[in-house]
Amino acid sequence: MKKILITGALLLTFAMGSAQVKTPQASPSASVEQTVGLTDVKIEYSRPSARGRAVYGELVPFGRLWRTGANANTTISFQDDVMIDGKTLAAGKYALYTQPKADSWDIIFYTDTNNWGLPQQWDEKKVALRTTVKPEFLNNSIETLTIAMNDLSNNYGHLQIAWEKTMVSLKVEVPTEKIATKSIEAVLAGPSASDLFGAARYYYQSDMDLKKALTWMNQAIEKTPEGKDVPFYFLRQKSLIQAKMGDKKGAIETAKQSLAASEKANNADYVKMNKDSIQEWSKK
Structure with a gap:
């Protein structure tokens, strides 16, 4: 009986200790x-x-x-x-x-x-x-x-x-006027290079209209500000679209441009990807 009472007291103490009063x-x-x-x-x-x-x-x-x-x-x-x-x-x-x-x-x-x-x-x-x-x-x-x-x-x-x-x-x-004006000007100026790049990449990845994807990619490249290098990942994406369309010669030429740009940017991942692709496309 004593054992039972002690056990009960311990359980009650534990229950009280773990309860949270709200x-x-x-x-x-x-x-x-x-x-x-x-x-x-x-x-x-x-x-x-x-x-x-x-x-x-x-x-x-x-x-x-x-x-x-x-x-x-x-x-x-x-x-x-x-x-x-x-x-x-x-x-x-x-x-x-x-x-x-x-x-x-x-x-x-x-x-x-x-x-x-x-x-x-x-x-x-x-x-x-x-x-x-x-x-x-x-x-x-x-x-x-x-x-x-x-x-x-x-x-x-x-x-x-x-x-x-x-x-x-x-x-x-x-600054509502400033934000709204900037938004209006951006929309009326048309899609940005990033918008076009994103659309082209989505079409490429989804096996959709590759001609349209290539057009968007070219437009993204054309939007590169004067005096600035075309982003190496833009050129990489264009080469992938060209290769998927069967234009291996054009894809290799674009990949070489991407390779040079990625080497300049010290991006080892893109350097390797471009070299691998050029080697692969040159075999066919």
């Missing part, structure tokens, strides 16, 4: 993804609630740096360079810190995002951009901290931080 987080995490124009913006933060407490001036003291959330760094990521208050903020991920005051807020984009709350030692060199905005008074009270990109247009959005009866809004300009 309870809700005091400040649940949130992730916001928003496209502004053509630029993707992502915000990751933890959301504390007021729970009857006075927030600004007490829970979040005026004049002190604030992590702008709870737990780990609140972060914001921009896919492209953006403009804030006439200054450029490079594409990338930043910790979002703020310094709330009664009549103004400093908003800070900090390059080091691997902190739990504020950095142990603040480094001004890691401040990518700092700007000041005026807080707005809200008629309704926001119980849980909310950060989002709102009031969107093709060319800008507003980074808004709202909690209790205060909201700050920061205009973030995105």
Whole structure:
């Protein structure tokens, strides 16, 4: 009986040790993804609630740096360079810190995002951009901290931080016109050399229309900028298409060009492949 009791106690201890208690987080995490124009913006933060407490001036003291959330760094990521208050903020991920005051807020984009709350030692060199905005008074009270990109247009959005009866809004300009114009010009100019190369290789590998594949490959080669060498892998692909079409003489000539280009580029793999192919095609 004693043995049974001991065994039972050990099993109970093991079960208790391996069990995981699940309870809700005091400040649940949130992730916001928003496209502004053509630029993707992502915000990751933890959301504390007021729970009857006075927030600004007490829970979040005026004049002190604030992590702008709870737990780990609140972060914001921009896919492209953006403009804030006439200054450029490079594409990338930043910790979002703020310094709330009664009549103004400093908003800070900090390059080091691997902190739990504020950095142990603040480094001004890691401040990518700092700007000041005026807080707005809200008629309704926001119980849980909310950060989002709102009031969107093709060319800008507003980074808004709202909690209790205060909201700050920061205009973030995105390079939609630049991206769209570049895209339009690229499409209207026709496929790139890489597009043509990819299409030709696919047709070759899939045993489709080889004449069309050869045409595309020639067009890709023609798009080589003046003064630049034709890529050795372009020439290699053209030689393979020619050989598959039965033009061994043309394939050998192109392979020799690819061999010279690959030797110049010090690419041993392509040097070997071209030499092997030239030897193989010369026998037939």
